[in-house]
Amino acid sequence: MSDIAVELRNVSKSFGSTSGATAEINAVSDINLAIPNGEFFTLLGPSGCGKTTTLRMIAGFEQPTAGALLIRGQNMNGVPAHLRPVNTVFQSYALFPHLNVADNVGFGLDVKGVAKPERQSRVLEALKLVQMDHMIGRKPSELSGGQQQRVALARALVNRPSVLLLDEPFGALDLKLRKEMQIELKHMQRRLGITFIFVTHDQEEALTMSDRIAVMHKGRVLQVDDPVGIYERPTTLFGAGFIGEMNFLKARLIENGRFAIGDRTIALPSTGIAPGAEVTLALRPEALSFAPFENAKAPLLQLDGTLQESIYIGTDRRYQVRLDSGETVFVRIQNSGRHIPAHLSNGDRCSLYCCTADIRILTE
Template structure:
């Protein structure tokens, strides 16, 4: 089966002043499968919205090839592409009813009235808004307006639905409810969704795969578990959730694994895909929840255990868990997160006390950048 969307060497440059150009998108290669919920994730200005606009046809690439369902799209205008876009601003016509807003595009295309009415009813049923067809946008809540915007896009039966931070205007509770609803809707419909967000939790919750973007480039593409647990570079590791970074130097390599010196700690790890050499500086990445004050030796082989010595500088209670800041002899600080059921026990040292942290070798990610 051909991919739903393919980007091959796509680049987009904008003129700024005179001959100075802004490289908004740089040499992007992506293949998005049919029926996939695919997310472009990154901070503001990373190029994710520009990439979405290139797929939609609102922008034309400076270089590269864009294909949708196997058909080249570089020269196809936006209104002829088999895609629809849902924006952060719902852009509903205030003087039209919900029904007329959803059917507006079909009316412009001169779809027969009977077919138009049936498709509008189907679209409103998909977003559970069929009982509000006669209302005006001002009579709807923010979440209901978002549903109408989705129905307006779905009524055209697009091959690909593009969503540009559609939940940005919603409060946190409603945003989370809509995330679940949208993912369930996408599974029912089987339509390819390309979703843009800067919210890491939103991306991890909803996506089949995620492309992490920075400075116009795609740095990593993986499923949510891979993005979180196996970051490919320091930016991905630091942007997605919380992460501790420790400077280390490779001291020994061999068939059995590698040895590293991180401050006063000697750390032995299994071999990974990196070609490392003694004396090479690297960065170690460890999630706060992967560190614990409890000895892990009983839960697995001792060789999988890594010890790090430090002193508790701070402990913060935040309801579900406690966050500890632990200063290391190297001058670096790591953060530890423990659920309160564990943090309240005797294994949690008080502020100011010396402490030994434990983690598993498999929880440490070696980064070269």
């Protein structure tokens, strides 16, 4: 058996009339992905980026327009959904209101003709996995949203799929319950050891649960990396701006390794960039400080400007500074850590510092 659970080779998907009455829409364009067995893999991007279409092609609800889709090394092009070794959990739980928890979970096994003793055993096993075996006789109307989501998970797991597909399954839950379910789902995936492919537009959700993340935009995969790489080492302007908060500064390469930012120059790696080229420097708000870093492992970039606003947001403060260059940047500092001087108020002059090692160079 292949070590790769799911593989997409140059997969594209277009929608539209072949008669020319309507314009063709390229929902997914030339995607290449290889997802190993046992990985928690997330497709992350805004609405309309192609992530759900990609998931539906893996599930068999849509067929690729071009390319090949393999599951466990077997080409799935043209194979209907019910013959694929996958199960899908949707945002809408789609539970049968007239059936109790046990019958909802065991419905698929019943349709397949699984004998009652085995069916009951597998239903109980699946419900124990999601900690719902104590509510086996209740109807969906007697369950909370989180409990209904657990039943939907159990219904998918009872078929013992090689790959579990999850299409924004926590979208209908409140924030606190959603965070609890994120941790539970990750622990469950580790216990089961099966491949999870998760679709979400929530960056924090993706960073919390995933082994690897594919950032998608306009039908394409822009970057695939682990959560640390996605957050700290973005490779595109879209990815840098979509994942968390990011400051962008315009710069120009003067000569090899020397960039101009306003009236200052800094040394940064410039491999593959031609002298005179305009680039964008990306730096996270938490990478900035109002005082030089002690024992900094890299040179510091100093930016001068005026403090415009300070907002208390619990664990930290968010500061807005207008630089002398005219650009606006944001700074986030934990309340238990570094503080700006007490006398610094809105409208006061200030200086910001950032280690050059925390700056990413991005081009169009």
